[in-house]
């Protein structure tokens with residue numbers, strides 16, 4: 001089966017470090033198979049750039065299966081591109097047509113400085129987790145795993161929140177560059193489970209504080225984050241975070 | 254050749270780990286903070302080890318290539334993690350998990366290590382639940398289990414199809430907690446490029462900052478290497494793009510022995526390659542073989558026809574034909590080998606000439622109904638369709654084996670210490686527990702067993718016994734290692750300025766050659782050719798590789814070039830190991846050594862052992878041997894007919 005290939009024009013953001021102003025540059029992507037992924041399309045463009053003695057387009061990726069959260073950039077104005085619930089490594093070129101022009105740019109947020117081209121620094125997310133996104137248990141003998149039952153619906157809901165891959169699309173899509181979906185998902189995951197309950201008040205206060213410290217914006221309930229989330233994390237996680245926060249203010253001293 | 258001593262404790266199998274723990278020397282609480290420990294890697298093994306060591310009070314430095322420790326390759330594991338909780342009351346026990354692991358590994362692993370793994374497995378589940386890992390549960394609120402990879406008991410715990418993700422996030426969160434406490438310093442976007450050995454002891458590492466290109470020195474009292482497997486030597490595999498062997502290889506070149514490099518697991522059910530632009534292969538859970546039937550056309554001429562036009566009598570359900578007892582459920586290695594054979598015969602059904610066989614759900618859908626199949630495999634079918642644009646409810650899936658896991662790795666003793674004092678190796682990077690073949694859902698178990706429950710104690714014992722003097726990064730050994738690393742990179746960049754072949758072009762060629770000659774099925778002749786071709790390719794790399802950009806900032810291709818340079822050396826010892834292991838066992842199939850009906854033939858008299866390779870010079874190794882003593886199980890032959 002010889003598949004048709006397509007020719008595309010790419011407008012790609014090139015930026016040589018955080019202090020560089022950056023600019024769009026145009027590249028031809030020719031002979032692209034509709035079965036290749038978006039990142040494999042970029043791989044092919046990069047191979048040609050290398051042969052021409054030019055610097056390839058810098059982008060991050062690792063698992064290329066939609067689970068590690070390493071990849072991510074904005075495609076035609078949408079974080080992770082046009083297909084819902086899909087990271088850019090799982091986006092296939094059959095979503096585009098021969099002759100298309102595709103604009104590619106990095107996540108843009110104050111808290112995610114650009115490292116190079118499409119690569120950004122997301123360490124702010126790790127610092128939010130450090131501030132309290134865990135259950136404080138050490139390694140060692142623990143009660144039997146079945147000692148505390150967790151109703152299946154609760155455990156399933158906790159899983160839905162825990163499925164966040166920390167890619168940062170929510171921040172990139174938010175006009176305020178807020179990190180509320182990311183932070184809310186971790187707070188919800190742990191607040192739902194009995195193991196996470198004892199620390200829930202302190203946790204939400206510390207994590208929200210850290211989120212502000214990092215320079216993320218405030219959530220004004222726009223909902224773009226949910227729309228672009230490759231794991232379909234619901235905005236109800238943000239509502240839960242806000243409720244947890246209020247609860248903590250009134251119940252903990 | 255010397256015989257290696259695995260340092261196994263005395264006593265009956267089930268008492269060995271207790272006995273060893275009682276012998277282990279302890280570091281006093283006040284002294285722990287005087288010790289610096291380097292942990293390379295933040296997958297399940299590394300994150301759990303670093304978190305636990307930090308919590309115990311040591312000063313830990315933790316390193317990973319990714320921009321965050323949470324993104325290590327372990328995140329991609331799907332199916333589950335084994336443990337002998339025996340919650341379903343179906344007769345599981347520590348002994349049974351131990352025996353299954355030993356037998357699955359085709360009697361080429363160390364009894365004592367494998368038994369300990371089965372012993373501590375239950376603790377992992379308790380630990381993970383306490384951390385808030387949302388495992389699947391039954392309606393009654395208890396944990397759910399399933400049977401995995403042909404096991405006769407249901408001992409696999411899972412979190413939908415994302416078990417690795419949830420376990421890793423649990424370990425990552427424990428790690429970040431220690432970062433907050435100041436006990437772990439995190440170094441993301443760093444690549445370890447050398448091990449610093451002073452007076453025969455591992456005392457530090459050299460890393461490259463992947464954003465600025467700077468060389469950095471880190472000194473410590475012990476180094477714990479948790480850098481994952483080397484499956485990416487085949488270029489195409491189910492492993493993540495950045496998975497590599499460099500950290501392990503640099504330790505090897507500094508004296509750590511590499512054991513059983515030829516043991517590579519090739520997983521039968523992956524989505525086939527669809528073009529030569531492809532960068533990785535996606536695993537489809539092997540549970541699909543419970544209901545899917547594997548076939549290819551009987552006649553080559555039919556291969557290009559749409560499958561529905563091939564009548565029943567012209568289809569060859571080759572696994573059912575050759576293995577009537579197990580049929581489509583034969584173990585991974587048998588399924589993979591047979592897929593290769595039918596494709597070698599020209600009966601491949603891949604798109605555009607790619608190699609593939611059918612995995613057909615037509616009969617299952619007819620018998621059980623579409624809904625029942627959707628219930629079981631809905632998400633997998635969805636993923637398959639998303640990638641291939643073909644609907645497996647309507648047309649058979651196309652699958653082909655892909656490299657998945659490496660059982661070989663740095664040699665370690667019972668304490669998970671390499672032959673170099675102070676260098677510990679955990680997770681997929683070591684060789685110890687899976688023999689010649691790993692069972693499904695046992696890698697996650699091993700990574701966390703090593704990291705949470707074994708290494709933190711054995712490292713302490715080492716420190717208490719050796720009391721290493723403080724080490725500073727201005728020691729002249731650090732000067733020397735840093736300089737050598739710098740020169741290595743400079744040499745690549747110098748060639749890279751004028752070369753003509755891209756890193757990826759050479760890399761793909763290495764992958765293909767390894768796949769063809771050091772893959773599913775091997776011959777003496779093929780292995781010798783492979784060695785020759787690997788050397789030629791290595792020459793090409795060092796004379797004609799093209800590398801863009803500069804060494805002083807983010808340069809992905811330079812990173813990959815460095816990893817490829819090491820793979821080009823590792824590949825050779827893999828071929829050599831495969832050539833010298835003149836038997837077939839587990840995933841290592843030598844065509845010369847098979848039974849009359851084409852099955853793997855072990856040679857227990859000569860090869861009930863581990864080969865551990867000691868690096869001498871480029872392309873030169875000395876072989877050492879560890880004899881495997883089986884005191885508790887009887888060596889038997891697998892049969893699936």
Ligand SMILES: Cc1cc2nc3c(=O)[nH]c(=O)nc-3n(C[C@H](O)[C@H](O)[C@H](O)COP(=O)(O)OP(=O)(O)OC[C@H]3O[C@@H](n4cnc5c(N)ncnc54)[C@H](O)[C@@H]3O)c2cc1C
Nearest residue numbers: 294295296297298318327332333445481680681694696697
């Ligand atoms: C698709 C897929 C599905 C799987 N499913 C299962 C399953 O269901 N059950 C199961 O038991 N197993 C499964 N496995 C196997 C299992 O996931 C791995 O064997 C395991 O996660 C390895 O863990 P690790 O901690 O040893 O290494 P990894 O998770 O590979 O981590 C390696 C770490 O080392 C770091 N590193 C590497 N080199 C360097 C360097 N030079 N400098 C600094 N850092 C470095 C990396 O950045 C990373 O942090 C699966 C594997 C794949 C590919």
Ligand code: FES
Nearest residue numbers: 062064069071089
């Ligand atoms: S590369 Fe892992 S999610 Fe895209």
